[in-house]
């Protein structure tokens with residue numbers, strides 16, 4: 431955080447100039463940032479104690495959840511959310527400067543699948559004949575385009591990536607809807623919280639809940655546990671349990687601190703209903719002002 435000097439090691443989905451990097455750098459300007467090639471690599475790095483924190487994308491306003499992050503947190507790792515970062519997302523089409531006069535003849539568009547999906551309309555109407563190639567991040571796509579000056583290809587990513595990898599932005603703001611933001615989780619092995627200063631001050635708790643058995647009304651009962659206590663939910667999403675078709679767990683965000691008496695009561699009632707509840711902890715949201 432800007433007011434502290436933790437000198438922590440923080441893994442992020444890299445390389446440098448990815449959106450995850452911009453969100454991380456905005457909130458941790460002085461810490462040691464460690465790029466990882468994939469979301470599982472970031473999560474494993476913090477789970478194995480190689481870094482203190484890891485920052486991974488978890489939800490985009492246009493494309494929805496980053497399911498790899500949610501599933502990995504449920505199935506593979508025991509980690510806590512210490513904070514949530516939010517970043518405004520602006521996607522630009524960029525080419526190698528050696529190709530800037532021929533950009534309308536591009537033979538491929540490279541980017542992270544979420545970024546390509548956020549620009550679906552533009553790419554479909556403008557370049558429907560051009561194959562889309564998935565990369566591990568938008569910055570990885572920009573790096574690839576910069577390392578291949580003889581290929582007439584483009585990357586989709588942010589302005590910082592264009593600058594870092596010396597590319598020319600040939601079409602700015604190609605995302606389909608103006609309101610484009612992404613949420614990122616800051617993960618830790620400890621159930622700790624980033625300092626509340628600089629956050630929006632609203633405590634949020636994320637639970638992963640498995641219903642007892644396939645009995646009618648079970649989800650209704652779970653929701654009523656929160657409803658009658660006037661605990662406000664800001665997200666609910668079902669994901670496959672991976673044990674069979676129709677088996678799900680639910681990821682629920684509640685706008686309250688898990689230490690509040692009402693939340694403790696809710697947890698007790700869920701247990702009495704036979705639900706398995708995994709709390710990822712209570713955390714605050716930090717709005718990053720980076721204009722990418």
Ligand SMILES: O=C(O)C(=O)C[C@]1(C(=O)O)C=C[C@@H](O)C=C1
Pocket residue numbers: 443447448449450451487490496519542544545566567568569612
């Ligand atoms: O590729 C990047 O730059 C990322 O940080 C990943 C990611 C994502 O997974 O959603 C983050 C923000 C944008 O929504 C697009 C891509």
